[in-house]
Amino acid sequence: MHYAFDWSVLWREPYGSLIVDGFKMTLYLSLTGWVGALVFGTLVGFGRTVRSLPIRALCTAYVEVLRNVPLLLQLFFWYFAFPVMLPRDIRVHLYSFGWEVSSAIVALALYTSSRVAEHIRSGIRSVEGGIRLAALSTGLTRFQTNRQVLAPLVFRLITPSLTSEFLTIFKSSSVAMTIGVAETTFVSQLIGNATFRFIEASTEATVIYLAIAWFVATLAGLFELKLRVPGFIQREAN
Amino acid sequence: MQLAPNSVAFILQSFAVNILLAVLALPIAIAVAALFAYGRMSRFKPVYYFATLYVNVLRSMPLIMVMFWLYFLAPILLGREVGAFNSALIALVIFEIAYFTEIIRAGIQSIPVGQKYAALSSGMRPWQVATRVILPQAIRRMLPSLTTQSIIAFQDTTLASVIGVLDISAAATILNSREGRPAVFYTLVAVIYFATCYALSGIVRWLEKRPT
Amino acid sequence: MLCIVRHRPVAGEAADMNPSDPIIEVKDVHKRYGEVAVLAGVDLRLRRSQVTVVCGLSGSGKSTLLRCINGLEMFHQGEILVDGISVLDPRTDLPALRAKIGMVFQHFHLYPHMSVLDNITLAPRIVSREARAEAEATGRELLARVGLPTKAGNYPGELSGGEQQRVAIARTLAMNPTAILFDEPTSALDPQMTKDVLDVIAGLARSGMTMIVVTHEMGFARKVADDIVFLEHGKVLAHTSTEEFFETADHPSILRFLRDL
Numbered sequence: 212m213h214y215a216f217d218w219s220v221l222w223r224e225p226y227g228s229l230i231v232d233g234f235k236m237t238l239y240l241s242l243t244g245w246v247g248a249l250v251f252g253t254l255v256g257f258g259r260t261v262r263s264l265p266i267r268a269l270c271t272a273y274v275e276v277l278r279n280v281p282l283l284l285q286l287f288f289w290y291f292a293f294p295v296m297l298p299r300d301i302r303v304h305l306y307s308f309g310w311e312v313s314s315a316i317v318a319l320a321l322y323t324s325s326r327v328a329e330h331i332r333s334g335i336r337s338v339e340g341g342i343r344l345a346a347l348s349t350g351l352t353r354f355q356t357n358r359q360v361l362a363p364l365v366f367r368l369i370t371p372s373l374t375s376e377f378l379t380i381f382k383s384s385s386v387a388m389t390i391g392v393a394e395t396t397f398v399s400q401l402i403g404n405a406t407f408r409f410i411e412a413s414t415e416a417t418v419i420y421l422a423i424a425w426f427v428a429t430l431a432g433l434f435e436l437k438l439r440v441p442g443f444i445q446r447e448a449n
Numbered sequence: 450m451q452l453a454p455n456s457v458a459f460i461l462q463s464f465a466v467n468i469l470l471a472v473l474a475l476p477i478a479i480a481v482a483a484l485f486a487y488g489r490m491s492r493f494k495p496v497y498y499f500a501t502l503y504v505n506v507l508r509s510m511p512l513i514m515v516m517f518w519l520y521f522l523a524p525i526l527l528g529r530e531v532g533a534f535n536s537a538l539i540a541l542v543i544f545e546i547a548y549f550t551e552i553i554r555a556g557i558q559s560i561p562v563g564q565k566y567a568a569l570s571s572g573m574r575p576w577q578v579a580t581r582v583i584l585p586q587a588i589r590r591m592l593p594s595l596t597t598q599s600i601i602a603f604q605d606t607t608l609a610s611v612i613g614v615l616d617i618s619a620a621a622t623i624l625n626s627r628e629g630r631p632a633v634f635y636t637l638v639a640v641i642y643f644a645t646c647y648a649l650s651g652i653v654r655w656l657e658k659r660p661t
Numbered sequence: 662m663l664c665i666v667r668h669r670p671v672a673g674e675a676a677d678m679n680p681s682d683p684i685i686e687v688k689d690v691h692k693r694y695g696e697v698a699v700l701a702g703v704d705l706r707l708r709r710s711q712v713t714v715v716c717g718l719s720g721s722g723k724s725t726l727l728r729c730i731n732g733l734e735m736f737h738q739g740e741i742l743v744d745g746i747s748v749l750d751p752r753t754d755l756p757a758l759r760a761k762i763g764m765v766f767q768h769f770h771l772y773p774h775m776s777v778l779d780n781i782t783l784a785p786r787i788v789s790r791e792a793r794a795e796a797e798a799t800g801r802e803l804l805a806r807v808g809l810p811t812k813a814g815n816y817p818g819e820l821s822g823g824e825q826q827r828v829a830i831a832r833t834l835a836m837n838p839t840a841i842l843f844d845e846p847t848s849a850l851d852p853q854m855t856k857d858v859l860d861v862i863a864g865l866a867r868s869g870m871t872m873i874v875v876t877h878e879m880g881f882a883r884k885v886a887d888d889i890v891f892l893e894h895g896k897v898l899a900h901t902s903t904e905e906f907f908e909t910a911d912h913p914s915i916l917r918f919l920r921d922l
Contacts (some may be wrong), residue, residue: 247593251597266585275647276643276649278646278650279600279642279646279647280604280609280639280642280643280646281604281605281618281642282604283607283608283610283618284607284617284618284621284635284638284639284642285639286638287618287621287622287635287638288635288636291625291631291635291637292631292632292634292636295631295632373537378509382510382511382512382513384507384511385513385514386511386512386513386608388513388611389610389611396511396513396517399514400517403523409517409521410521413514413517413518413521416514417510417514420509420510420511420514421506421509421510422508423509424505424508425508425509437518457674561770563766563770564770564772565765565769566728566733566766566770567764567766567770567771567772567829568772568784569733569756570731570733570757570759570762570764570833571759571760571783571784571788571832571833571836572757572760572761572784572788572789572836573756573760573765573783573787573788574756574757574788577787577788578710581783581787582772584771585774586772586774589774611803
């Protein structure tokens with residue numbers, strides 16, 4: 212195998228700072244997307260338990276559509292198709308401030324929110340019935356029951372699933388490279404193409420993802436320890 | 450909203466690439482994952498460490514990275530041209546093994562230990578216990594998760610386009626650059642995928658409702 | 662599990678043993694879970710056709726003892742001999758040994774994905790290599806013997822607890838064991854089912870089956886057992902004949918146990 216390793220591409224300028232910027236972009240995409248995912252995921256997740264049928268149907272449709280279309284296609288939709296459907300002025304405005312990154316965040320947030328909503332739904336199903344009845348019978352309204360009793364319990368129960376989704380969003384952020392966002396994967400391929408040192412470049416990207424995964428796993432371990440609900444037997448929440 | 454008939458044909462042909470990738474990759478990935486699952490439960494240290502390392506590393510990386518790795522390494526390792534489709538296929542198999550391993554392991558471990566005791570007490574050997582008593586029950590329990598992960602794998606095949614495979618997402622991009630109507634093509638492609646996956650996930654719903 | 666067979670045990674006989682030798686010998690067995698001693702020096706001897714009842718409070722090591730006897734669990738110190746063969750010896754063919762000793766569990770553990778008849782005939786077919794027709798014929802006889810002649814085609818989920826346990830007993834009998842270990846066979850059953858199952862076990866005792874029964878059912882013990890072993894914290898507090906146990910036991914723990922029944 213005649214491959215001359217040259218690890219210095221990783222810190223030589225301009226590549227070194229590209230890698231750092233790429234890493235920062237990965238963090239930015241993932242963390243912003245995660246906030247959106249939690250907000251929408253919680254709304255929709257609990258929205259499936261309200262009494263109003265139209266809202267329930269809407270939330271179910273939301274989840275089913277976003278779960279069943281691949282993330283890449285969702286990204287393409289937001290980046291390519293969505294602006295075209297808007298009035299000209301708004302479209303120009305979107306493009307002017309970097310629609311690449313924003314569309315990636317939108318796609319990530321919506322896709323992940325549908326998965327968060329599903330975890331919430333299965334969490335609710337495993338604690339419902341008895342606890343909801345008990346709370347209602349002490350005079351709490353449906354909304355109060357959801358907010359004061361069920362939501363805190365459900366979130367503590369689904370912590371393992373949520374930490375897994377948190378890691379997944381970091382991995383999923385790599386899909387933004389297909390529309391030119393300079394995140395970790397994009398940068399590694401850029402460097403590889405510029406220097407022909409593909410193995411070194413891919414290694415650094417891989418190491419970054421492994422480090423993120425290790426960090427999230429450690430964080431998750433701490434979280435799950437503190438938030439575990441002792442003695443609670445729940446049905447298999449997948 | 451006019452759509453040239455050969456545009457639609459082109460899209461459906463490319464969709465067949467996604468289907469083909471999934472249909473080829475999944476049986477291999479699941480079969481190997483069953484072995485890895487037992488490896489994850491093995492008391493034999495080298496096997497345990499290998500399986501655990503494999504699963505943890507591959508579940509930490511995006512599939513796109515695995516695809517790129519295969520794209521570069523496959524020709525070097527196999528000593529000949531591999532082509533985008535085959536690279537994507539191998540990458541998909543390697544990637545999905547890690548996920549199926551965990552599903553299968555969880556399924557096996559969900560069978561009460563009493564079943565193992567009862568079977569062993571009759572004098573059955575461990576492999577007989579596994580094949581006659583544990584696995585038949587475990588597979589039934591795992592079917593919803595296995596199917597869900599398979600649908601996810603089917604969606605993941607769209608990433609093959611980043612290493613040049615002409616799948617449905619690449620087809621949409623090509624048609625868009627040729628005719629410049631992004632709203633039509635990208636929405637159509639999303640709808641096709643949605644319809645397929647929704648129907649497939651109907652199978653999962655049916656599996657979960659069935660009395661065991 | 663690679664075991665070189667030193668001695669291939671044949672059901673009911675051993676090459677150089679005479680009929681009055683013990684079938685099961687437990688000698689000074691110790692087992693720990695971390696810091697806690699689950700078995701702290703247990704001795705036991707079981708002769709042909711003998712029925713021993715093992716009792717004691719929860720956590721006294723009764724179930725663990727049974728699982729050590731047929732090698733489902735390992736122990737740290739001491740020796741257990743089944744038909745003269747040491748359970749701990751790495752050369753012992755454990756599956757063959759287990760085929761001679763039957764075990765009935767508190768939670769029955771029938772295979773839910775197989776019919777009652779298949780549950781009973783599985784081991785004879787794949788361990789003893791019996792033909793299906795033979796195994797099923799024997800199986801139906803055994804079902805009749807435990808009082809369930811019509812249930813061959815049913816699945817475990819369709820049966821009551823007591824019926825499931827009787828099927829479990831038939832499943833054990835199908836392997837023609839030299840001895841049977843019962844691990845709290847009626848603890849998961851209501852009083853009526855308990856009676857049905859105990860009747861079957863008593864019938865086995867009358868027909869000369871060698872048994873160790875871990876149970877809280879002291880009324881049953883009084884009628885059926887030859888001797889009684891009382892365990893506390895993994896130690897044998899008393900091992901006497903049945904009469905002696907109920908009449909003259911004087912250890913405070915035993916008296917409390919008998920009083921709280």
